[in-house]
């Protein structure tokens with residue numbers, strides 16, 4: 001078993017990240033060992049429970065942990081305040097108190113929603129997360145951002161609430177549809193661009209190889225590399241007050257706007273892919289790139305991974321028509337804004353990204369036109 005420690009400024013918020021095959025089958029015993037042997041509310045979605053639920057149920061029963069299952073419909077449409085409100089009321093009806101633990105098993109939607117509920121129910125109860133998508137293992141589960149979407153903007157309500165324990169079982173990915181693997185690869189590409197140029201080169205060398213989940217050692221290495229980038233940044237700027245954590249938003253200013261325009265019907269990973277390409281082209285237009293071929297290289301890699309690179313064509317595949325002006329309008333509620341101005345995470349080269357607050361709106365519009 002690989003054990004990493006996410007070190008946060010408050011020691012009581014620091015937590016272990018366990019990575020090993022079979023952790024889902026041992027989650028009960030691991031909860032008990034972490035001093036969380038009280039009642040559990042298991043929050044998941046119906047698809048995850050169909051594929052992985054029995055492993056978790058068996059593990060909780062074996063450890064003698066009483067639990068209730070709260071199962072939601074899969075998909076981003078579930079990441080809402082009203083779903084959170086339903087969960088609060090179900091937790092009350094189930095009699096869960098502060099001696100209970102909220103165990104989230106699922107993708108980023110479940111982790112974000114359940115983590116937000118754990119942060120706010122009775123002013124906070126212990127939270128344990130077990131990500132089951134690639135995207136959640138390398139990104140959503142790391143760093144304590146939890147929350148829900150509003151129609152007015154993505155993740156507009158939330159908290160920083162790290163789990164007490166994070167269980168990453170790579171075998172959970174055995175049942176993940178290939179399309180979901182690819183969505184996770186968008187955040188892996190992001191991590192590589194931000195903080196692991198060697199990984200960027202490795203991905204670029206054989207995009208098709210990474211379009212399906214690799215097995216065994218290779219899968220584990222990919223997870224560990226991407227997790228390392230995120231954990232390093234989170235440890236340096238956990239609550240996004242120093243500017244550094246904003247780097248993890250590469251592609252997200254555009255991406256979140258695409259998601260909002262779609263009524264949260266498009267997958268986050270696809271939105272991030274199309275958004276990263278727009279951000280790369282914007283970086284080129286502003287003369288920031290030290291490696292001018294980067295937008296083209298990124299386009300080739302994303303295409304090889306089966307991810308979108310042309311936002312308008314991609315959105316129209318979902319029946320959504322939008323103009324560059326509408327995308328800019330939809331960016332208006334981005335949380336990185338300062339003094340009413342949008343800020344963008346832009347690229348210099350793989351391994352060097354920075355946030356810029358002085359980007360001319362016309363350059364943004366041009367980048368959107370060029371990547372439509």
Ligand SMILES: NC(=O)c1ccc[n+]([C@@H]2O[C@H](COP(=O)([O-])OP(=O)(O)OC[C@H]3O[C@@H](n4cnc5c(N)ncnc54)[C@H](O)[C@@H]3O)[C@@H](O)[C@H]2O)c1
Nearest residue numbers: 047048074107108109132133135139140145172175176268
């Ligand atoms: N908090 C953060 O730091 C952070 C980081 C990145 C993304 N996110 C959020 O994560 C969300 C996207 O997460 P996601 O891509 O994991 O989507 P998701 O949670 O919707 O999961 C994708 C699909 O995969 C299914 N699934 C999950 N695990 C499975 C398994 N093992 N086998 C079979 N099916 C499985 C789910 O039922 C769902 O249909 C977005 O809301 C995004 O904003 C948060």
Ligand SMILES: O=C(O)C(=O)C[C@@H](O)[C@H](O)[C@H](O)COP(=O)(O)O
Nearest residue numbers: 139143145154155245248249252335
């Ligand atoms: O952890 C972060 O910080 C990120 O920006 C990771 C992103 O991949 C993720 O989508 C996150 O939910 C975005 O957060 P937000 O604060 O921009 O809503």
Ligand SMILES: [Zn+2]
Nearest residue numbers: 187252268272
């Ligand atoms: Zn993301």
